Structure formats: C-alpha cells, structure tokens
Amino acid sequence: MQVPPVFIDMTLEDQAQELRVYLKGLGAEISEEKSAKGIEDDLHKIIGVCDACFKEGQEADVEMVLNDIVSIMVLIPLERSENIILAFCEKLWLLFQSLDNQSPMRYPVYFHLIQIAKITDSVRLVYQDIEHLKQQFANCPPSSDQLQKLYRLLHEVLLKSNQSEQAALVMIELLGTYTDKNASQAREDAIRCIVTALADPNTLLLDPLLSLKPVMFLEGERIHDLLNIFVSENLSAYLKFYKEHKEFVTTQGLNHEQNMQKMRLLSFMQLAESNPEISFEVIENELQMKPEEVESFIIEVLKTKLVRARMDQAAKKVFVSSTMHRTFGRAQWQQLRDLLHSWRGNLSSVQEGMRSITAAQLELLNQS
Incomplete structure (x- = not known):
C-alpha cells in the first residue's frame, strides 16, 4: 500500500503534484504533471478524483489526503478559491451521501465538511443539531478521540457563525464523552464549556453543568465559583465576585x-x-x-x-x-x-x- 505524501516546506504547486502522483498510484485518471494553468486548475482536477483514496486507502490515509487538499486550499486567496471550495463541498457531500451507513470513512468526510463550512461560514448547510449528527454515525460510531476532535471543531465553527446556543450544547456533549477515569484531563474543555454557557444570553438553565464529571473536577476554582453564582445566587453575589476578580472575568473573554x-x-x-x-x-x-x-x-x-x-x-x-x-x-x-x-x-x-x-x-x- 502506498503511503500518502507529507508536505513539508514545499510550494503549493509541488504539494499538488505530490497529491497527483499519489492519487494516480491509486488508479485515479489524472496526470502526474502540474497543470500549466496554475494551482487552481491543479486543485480542481485533484478534487475531481480524490474519491480514489476511498477505494484502497485506510481511514488515516483518507483523512491525510483530505487534510492536504484543505491545507492547500486555505492558502489560496479567497477571491481565487471560491469555485474550488464549492467544488470540494459538493464532492464531499456526494461522497458522504453515497457511503454505506457502516463505512468508517463517513467520519473523515463529515469532519472535513465541517472544516469547509468553517471557511465558507455555511455550517447550517451541514449541521442541524446533536441528534441529527448522532444519526449520521448510528451504525459506525467514531472513537471517543474522534468524537472529541469533531465536537471541538463544531464548537469553534458554531461560535464563529454566532450560534452560541448550539455551540454550548455541543460542548456539553463533548464533556459527556469523558469518563471517571479521564475526566481530570478535560480541564480546558470544561472551562470552555462553562464560559460558552455563561456568555450565551439564551442559556439560563445552568445547573446541569454542575453534574458533568469534568466540571466537578474544577470545584474550588474561580470558574466553578462563578458558575455557581449564575446557577443559584443573585446579582449582589456576582458584583462581589467581579469586584474581587475583575481581571479573571476579563481574561475568560x-x-x-x-x-x-x-x-x-x-x-x-x-x-x-x-x-x-x-x-x-x-x-x-x-x-x-x-x-x-x-x-x-x-x-x-x-x-x-x-x-x-x-x-x-x-x-x-x-x-x-x-x-x-x-x-x-x-x-x-x-x-x-x-x-x-x-x-x-x-x-x-x-x-x-x-x-x-x-x-x-x-x-x-x-x-x-
């Protein structure tokens, strides 16, 4: 089995050529030579045959190829890459829809759809809600690490598109992937979850956060104290906390x-x-x-x-x-x-x- 290329200190054109060589080696109908029309034409052709990696490649190989395409795409100025992005979105969506419900390839394709949605600010076209997301992987559940990676990306993308309520729900799901054994490792995720919920004007029922294992590990810290104020105390308690910890509140964003x-x-x-x-x-x-x-x-x-x-x-x-x-x-x-x-x-x-x-x-x- 061929090993997907790793691009280090290469021009975009050379990176694209390495992708051409790799995909042709998998049987794709594409030339190994660079396009005379430039990197945009190279990427269009690569995107057109990138599904070749699904036929023989392992999940890690597929993810690497898709990552390589995205890494080249984001370096092309947006005014020149719009058509490329649209072509890649369409290709990924068709791939995702055509994959068997039990195919492990569904995860890397969906993950990269969210990545593209981040670039184009179009996450609403891909992501509906947590329940719909779970249905996409009902027959091929991702690993815990994969889910955590996806939820972190989704949280970032939803915040960027001003969907703070959905972002908060995703972060709660992320914390739910941790167990008693590894909850202490989820410190940054737990803090991010609390901050997102506090900042969202529509999230008012906050006490469910206190029962999440990673949040429990923060007990005694300022962020946990602040959460408790929003859960059950009044304005005076918040103002007292703010007076004593102004810099902390500000640094949390x-x-x-x-x-x-x-x-x-x-x-x-x-x-x-x-x-x-x-x-x-x-x-x-x-x-x-x-x-x-x-x-x-x-x-x-x-x-x-x-x-x-x-x-x-x-x-x-x-x-x-x-x-x-x-x-x-x-x-x-x-x-x-x-x-x-x-x-x-x-x-x-x-x-x-x-x-x-x-x-x-x-x-x-x-x-x-």
Whole structure:
C-alpha cells in the first residue's frame, strides 16, 4: 500500500503534484504533471478524483489526503478559491451521501465538511443539531478521540457563525464523552464549556453543568465559583465576585455588562419563583437599577416568555403568574408531582361530573 505524501516546506504547486502522483498510484485518471494553468486548475482536477483514496486507502490515509487538499486550499486567496471550495463541498457531500451507513470513512468526510463550512461560514448547510449528527454515525460510531476532535471543531465553527446556543450544547456533549477515569484531563474543555454557557444570553438553565464529571473536577476554582453564582445566587453575589476578580472575568473573554444583564434576569426569575407580587421598589433594590429603568427591564423580561406576568404601572407592581425555574432539583420535581396529582384529581372530578350529566340526560330521554 502506498503511503500518502507529507508536505513539508514545499510550494503549493509541488504539494499538488505530490497529491497527483499519489492519487494516480491509486488508479485515479489524472496526470502526474502540474497543470500549466496554475494551482487552481491543479486543485480542481485533484478534487475531481480524490474519491480514489476511498477505494484502497485506510481511514488515516483518507483523512491525510483530505487534510492536504484543505491545507492547500486555505492558502489560496479567497477571491481565487471560491469555485474550488464549492467544488470540494459538493464532492464531499456526494461522497458522504453515497457511503454505506457502516463505512468508517463517513467520519473523515463529515469532519472535513465541517472544516469547509468553517471557511465558507455555511455550517447550517451541514449541521442541524446533536441528534441529527448522532444519526449520521448510528451504525459506525467514531472513537471517543474522534468524537472529541469533531465536537471541538463544531464548537469553534458554531461560535464563529454566532450560534452560541448550539455551540454550548455541543460542548456539553463533548464533556459527556469523558469518563471517571479521564475526566481530570478535560480541564480546558470544561472551562470552555462553562464560559460558552455563561456568555450565551439564551442559556439560563445552568445547573446541569454542575453534574458533568469534568466540571466537578474544577470545584474550588474561580470558574466553578462563578458558575455557581449564575446557577443559584443573585446579582449582589456576582458584583462581589467581579469586584474581587475583575481581571479573571476579563481574561475568560466574558463581558461584564452582558454578565450583569444576565444576572439581573436570573435574579428576577428567582424573585418571581417565591413572590407572586413584586413592587418596583424591590426590583430597583435587588437588581440595582434606576427607577426609570424598571419598566423597560420588565418589558424585556416578558418578551423572553421566561416569566409570565402583568405589569401595573399605576400601582408600580408586577403580578407573576408563572416563571421558569433557574434550577430543577428535588423541590421542583416534588412541585411537578403535586401539580400532576392535582390535575389528575381535577380530571377525575370532571369525568365524574360528565357521567352524572350523561346519566341525567339518559333518564330524561327514557321518561319522554
């Protein structure tokens, strides 16, 4: 079996020629000579026959060939490489669709599709969600190392395309690939996961992170303390932490003003859990806001639909009907259980009432 070329200190043209030689050796219909039209034409021809490496090459060989193509492609100015990128995307997608569901080659092709999606900012065309991703490899699951590599790339690409919520979900999946034996090795991934979740304005239910093994290994560190504040404490606790650790918050890439806004929302949700009636004055004090900021803040909260409430400007009060819980522990499960039992009791009463009405109507019909 031939060994794929390794390109070190070579021109793009020489790298392309080495690829030509390797692919021709696998039976591809391509010349070994460089194209007279330049590197773009070379790459077009190479992409056209790159599937030859799938016929005889091992998974590592396939991945190396695809890596080599990408490494050349990214060095060509974007204004000259657009058609090449599109051709490579199309080739990879057709390859992926045509591969058997049990083929181990599905992983390297999908991985490189995500790489190209990063270059072209088109990840939405390839990646839908975690469940769809798992379906692609249901019959040929990648190794743990491969999954971790893919999830890290996906996280980076999703963040780049401003899909922070999806990126956070991918990072949680990444941490889930670690076991008790190697969770301590996942430190950087765990920190990245926490930071991504804290920075995402749409990620508000944060306590599930605390149960992840790699996150547990961070207990006692500042990042873990900060996570706990966002999970269950209020704005005052965050401001105290920020005052003592400003540089730490900044170096994590977190924005203090955005943190403030998120903590105000979380603190308001916590207030709403136990107070069906909240005065504007309490909101001002608890959330450290100016009187003129309260109404606009409440309007923004109601837009999120995390809290269902009615604002009475004249009485300067908010009347809460329901709210999303910041944490969902034993107390919340008990509350849900009690609610379901209550519903069941009410349904039984309704059912019994309907039976009585039906019996009375039948009796009237019989009498008539």
